[in-house]
Amino acid sequence: MLARSVALRGQADMTRDRATARAVVEELFRLHAGEIYSYLARMLRDDELAADLAQETFVKAYRAFDSLEEPARARAWLYQIANRTALDELRRRKIVRFVPWTGESRGSARSAEEIALHGRLSGEMERALAAIPERQRAALLLAELHDLTGLEMAAALGISHVAARALLTRARESLRQALAVERARSAERDAARTARPEPAEDDR
Amino acid sequence: MSADRHARLRELLAERLDAPLPAREAADLEAHLAACPACRVVERDYTAQHEQLRVLSAIDPPRDLWARTRVAIDHEVTREGRRPFPAPTLELDRQGAHRQLRVAIGSLVGVLVVLLLVGGPLAQGPLPEVASATPFAIPPQQLAFLDVADGQLTLYRADVAEVCPAPGISCAAGPPSRPVVRLGSGVAARQLALGGGGQLFIAGRDSLGGEVFAIVALPVAPSPEPTLSPTMGPDGSAPPSTPTEPTPTATEPVVEPSGDPTATPTARPTDGADETPGTGSDAPSIIPPPTPGQPATAEAHPILSGMRGTGAPAAWSPDGTILALSAMPADGSAGSDVYTWRPGDEQAVPLTSDHHSTFASWAGDRIVVSRVAAADDANADAAVLTATTVVIDPTSGEERAVELADAWLPSVDPTRHWVVYWQGRLEAQAEAVLPSGGRLLIAGWSAIDPWAADDAAAAAAAVPSASPSGVPGSSPGDQPVASDAPPPAPEPTASVAPEPTPGDAGGADERPAPAGSPSGSPSASGSPDASLALDQARAVSGSTSDWVVRWSTTGTAYGIWTRVEREETGGTLIVRSVPSAMNPEGEVLVAPTPAQRSFAVGADRVVWVTPLPGGDGELWVASWGELGNGSLRLRTLDSAEALPAF
Numbered sequence: 139m140l141a142r143s144v145a146l147r148g149q150a151d152m153t154r155d156r157a158t159a160r161a162v163v164e165e166l167f168r169l170h171a172g173e174i175y176s177y178l179a180r181m182l183r184d185d186e187l188a189a190d191l192a193q194e195t196f197v198k199a200y201r202a203f204d205s206l207e208e209p210a211r212a213r214a215w216l217y218q219i220a221n222r223t224a225l226d227e228l229r230r231r232k233i234v235r236f237v238p239w240t241g242e243s244r245g246s247a248r249s250a251e252e253i254a255l256h257g258r259l260s261g262e263m264e265r266a267l268a269a270i271p272e273r274q275r276a277a278l279l280l281a282e283l284h285d286l287t288g289l290e291m292a293a294a295l296g297i298s299h300v301a302a303r304a305l306l307t308r309a310r311e312s313l314r315q316a317l318a319v320e321r322a323r324s325a326e327r328d329a330a331r332t333a334r335p336e337p338a339e340d341d342r
Numbered sequence: 343m344s345a346d347r348h349a350r351l352r353e354l355l356a357e358r359l360d361a362p363l364p365a366r367e368a369a370d371l372e373a374h375l376a377a378c379p380a381c382r383v384v385e386r387d388y389t390a391q392h393e394q395l396r397v398l399s400a401i402d403p404p405r406d407l408w409a410r411t412r413v414a415i416d417h418e419v420t421r422e423g424r425r426p427f428p429a430p431t432l433e434l435d436r437q438g439a440h441r442q443l444r445v446a447i448g449s450l451v452g453v454l455v456v457l458l459l460v461g462g463p464l465a466q467g468p469l470p471e472v473a474s475a476t477p478f479a480i481p482p483q484q485l486a487f488l489d490v491a492d493g494q495l496t497l498y499r500a501d502v503a504e505v506c507p508a509p510g511i512s513c514a515a516g517p518p519s520r521p522v523v524r525l526g527s528g529v530a531a532r533q534l535a536l537g538g539g540g541q542l543f544i545a546g547r548d549s550l551g552g553e554v555f556a557i558v559a560l561p562v563a564p565s566p567e568p569t570l571s572p573t574m575g576p577d578g579s580a581p582p583s584t585p586t587e588p589t590p591t592a593t594e595p596v597v598e599p600s601g602d603p604t605a606t607p608t609a610r611p612t613d614g615a616d617e618t619p620g621t622g623s624d625a626p627s628i629i630p631p632p633t634p635g636q637p638a639t640a641e642a643h644p645i646l647s648g649m650r651g652t653g654a655p656a657a658w659s660p661d662g663t664i665l666a667l668s669a670m671p672a673d674g675s676a677g678s679d680v681y682t683w684r685p686g687d688e689q690a691v692p693l694t695s696d697h698h699s700t701f702a703s704w705a706g707d708r709i710v711v712s713r714v715a716a717a718d719d720a721n722a723d724a725a726v727l728t729a730t731t732v733v734i735d736p737t738s739g740e741e742r743a744v745e746l747a748d749a750w751l752p753s754v755d756p757t758r759h760w761v762v763y764w765q766g767r768l769e770a771q772a773e774a775v776l777p778s779g780g781r782l783l784i785a786g787w788s789a790i791d792p793w794a795a796d797d798a799a800a801a802a803a804a805v806p807s808a809s810p811s812g813v814p815g816s817s818p819g820d821q822p823v824a825s826d827a828p829p830p831a832p833e834p835t836a837s838v839a840p841e842p843t844p845g846d847a848g849g850a851d852e853r854p855a856p857a858g859s860p861s862g863s864p865s866a867s868g869s870p871d872a873s874l875a876l877d878q879a880r881a882v883s884g885s886t887s888d889w890v891v892r893w894s895t896t897g898t899a900y901g902i903w904t905r906v907e908r909e910e911t912g913g914t915l916i917v918r919s920v921p922s923a924m925n926p927e928g929e930v931l932v933a934p935t936p937a938q939r940s941f942a943v944g945a946d947r948v949v950w951v952t953p954l955p956g957g958d959g960e961l962w963v964a965s966w967g968e969l970g971n972g973s974l975r976l977r978t979l980d981s982a983e984a985l986p987a988f
Contacts, residue, residue: 160415167411175403189404193411200415263394281360282395288360303357310356314387 159203166212167196173284174220180279181224183268191227195220214286217294221276228272262324266316274309281306348381355385359392405973406935409952409962413936416954477504478972480965485942485949487519487961488534488544489984495525496637497542497560502947505965505972516961516976521637523561529554529642533655534940534985538662539685544642545651545667553650553672555690556642557665557683645683645690652678652774653700654751655890659707664736665690666709668701674772680711682736693736700775702731702763703891705754708793709734711741712751714768714775727768727775733792742792746785750777754787757897760920761787764889782889782902784921784928888913892943895988899931899966901943903950912938912953912982917964931966932973944988953982961986 174195179188198219199206206215267275273295280286280294292302354363354371363371375381482503489496500519525544533545542558649669656667663684670678677697681690693699694711702710711734714727731744731752746752752763766780788794888905898920905913915937918928932948938959941950947965954960959982964973 156419160419163415164412167408171407171411172400172403175407176401179401180398185401185404188401189407189410192403192407193414196411197414197418200418263391263398278395282392283398303360306360307353307356310359310388310391311352313391314384317387317391 155204159200162212163196163200163203166199166216170213170216171196174216177217177279177284178220178224180264180267180283181221181272181276182227183264187227191220191223195223198223211290211293214290214293217280217284217286217290218296221280221294222296224276225272262317262320266313266320269316269319270309270312274305274312277302277306278309278313348378351378351381352384355381355388359388405933405964405971409935413952413954477506477974478969479504480946480967480969480972483944483947483988485944485963485986485988486522486534486536487949487984487986488525488531489979490981491521491524494527495529495531495544496521497523497525499631500976502963502974502976505963505974507970507972516963516974519961519977522631523558524637524639525558525642526639529556530983531985532940532983533651534987535656535658535665536987537658537665541662541665541685543656543658543665543667543683545656552648553669554642554644555646555649555651555656555667555669556644558640558642560640561638645687646681648672653712654702654753656701657704659704659736660756661707664707666693666701666704666736668699668711670697670773674774677714677773678775680709680734682709693734693739697773699732700751702751703753705733705758705787705791705793706797707736709736710744710752710754712749714770716770727770729768735793744790744792746790750780751891752787753891753893753900755893755897755900755920756895758787758791759897760900761785761790762891762900762902782891782904784900888939890939890941892941894943895945899943899946901932901941901948903937903939903941905939912936915941915948915950917943917948917966919966931971932964935962938982938984940985942987949976949986949988951979951982951984951986954978957982959984 171192175188175192178191178195179185182188182191195216199216202219206212267278270278276295277291280291281288286294288299288303291306292299295302295305297305351371351374354367357363358368358371362368375385480503482501484499484501487498487500489498498519499522500517502517529544529546529548531544531546533543535543537543540560542560544554544556544558546554548554646667646669648671650672651667651669653668656665658665665683666680667683667690668678668680669690670676678700679695679697680693680699680701682693683690693709696713698714700712700714702712704710711732713730713732715730716727729748729750731746731749732741733744734741744752746761746763748765749761749763750765750768752761754761762782762784764777764780764782767778769776769778791797890903891900893900899917900920901915901917903913903915913936914934915932916930916934917932918930919925921928935950936952937950938953941948946967947963949961949963951959952962959979961976961979961984962973963976965971
């Protein structure tokens, strides 16, 4: 009887724990879903995939709730999950790419949102960001765009503080060089456009 | 200076963007910069990229992200063997390894904890909402939904007057939904349509699997001394003119599963155009208000028996006086025909008798019908069908062909400007028509409406007396018929996108065809093509198996529900605005969201059921308009099979 009572009590505690986990993850979603999605969208350059992985991030957060030992670091903890999820996906997508239907076929015209998103992603900075190594991109996004502190960034990247700073330094240099390449390409395109003769009236 | 030292100073340039350098290193760096022009260039680059990175804009998540995440988390909960929403109680004084964590988390979600402690155990209830965004008001509008309560089909009513701006998150409790009519048990409802005259159409299956098509007369207003429901005479007949009222008694109501009708549902006179459902968010609703005590009861009267439904969901005419549907014998002995039902009819009356006709939609007060024939090519697969479209006047029976090649189940908007239809491969299977690989398209209807000239002439004839200025009236094909017409949009043409190209993986060049594409449509020469492939990717995969199109009552937006595989439960719902000059593809008003097949679109909102693991469902409303877009979770349902309607 005692053993059964203990077992039942344990089950009740577990139920409460999971209820807490769900409630906290819901609150974390409310607070951080936007930035997590934004981070994933820039890491992956695919809005639908980013939505899938944002969802996966919070499901993993619920699943791994017990690993959140310091609630004050919940944000960095979420970024850590998101970052791992993104890097896993980036490795996997080299093999297969899943594109869910969004109401817009890949062949049909883009929605206004897509146009806006891809307009942002099409800038030199976005292209340069995409060109640098993924871990460096992650470090730059976390530090510059998402305002994580050095410690938070290190936690999110799963590396030491010193290693995180070194990674960020390398990332800045990589981005500088990538930006130079992108600007050179842009200049070449502009030059080619300028050099191209206007079509004759009859050809129009 | 060594290369290593030079590189180290470059690193310091980057590092000092993140944190101040120690004084000595800072001094070294400044001294080096003064003597190294190339390093100053690098410094400028770093500073510039630092600024550029910080001004990159955030990317907004899709509106349905929370809905999707919630479903996924609930699935996790279910997988753990728990209810989706276990009692969210906290035990702050409990000893154990997680005590410190729990208390600390309490500070993280303080508002939530207070709610939980004050609210106490909420076993089996929905998770309490965390204070977040402030809801904003939208024009109030009633909606109805059919759910099972205490084993009985029950019609509920909810008055929606506010939504939440944050996508996918409920910032406010949904309005109370109250049972207004109990319909009995024994039928699993699959379709629901509210008529303007107080009639409710229900289609479903009885316990033996037979399909049921029935009409329920709803109470229009509470009556302190309700009359009895239509009584059945000894011979099984009922007085057609007897006013129908629900029976607010404890009598067990039963939805007749099948068989001959035993009573004639009688029309409650339409109280005017305002009674038309969904004509405006401030229009009076035909949904009866809740009555004190137990909900009223009402009987369902079968109008078809031994049949199974075909084509688009049954729908009422815009004035709510005629129900149109199509069905075929359940034994497959013949093909599909279109039926209509009017108040006073004992049974639905066949409108066609060719056994190849399927109800598609209403186009004003006429019925759009898809008709199939075997492919002419003798070498072709005998099961392959070709489709034609006709529009039939249900009063005269006159029908006219529509020049819209290979369109299946065209759905015309209430203003008769636009049509959404499926184009692809149709196959026959035991007299049933099955779509097999195709896509949904939107195109202009005005130019191909075979009745447009007649309506224009009738309107012109009516104008002199109605318009002293002598301005000729416009054709219904040119102007919306509703008074709350959509804003001017580019006059749509009837062009149709090119044939699907099976096997094409889809690329950026898969744009809608230019005007005059060889699809047999009477495209206006030189006009921009208004057709738009909506799900070409699915068409390429050939996996689109089921879809439903519903228009807003203003004709300015449409919802499309699709399902990829026949076996898949649920599907995806998206709501778009119609194409416009500013946005040729239309705006996505409600991003793709998991939804059950039954949904309803009002003037500026959509209501749907999101399936949850374990068979539960959630009723959601999303709205759009000048006040912005918003959504609201109305309630958790006991069944994902609930049917909403405006």
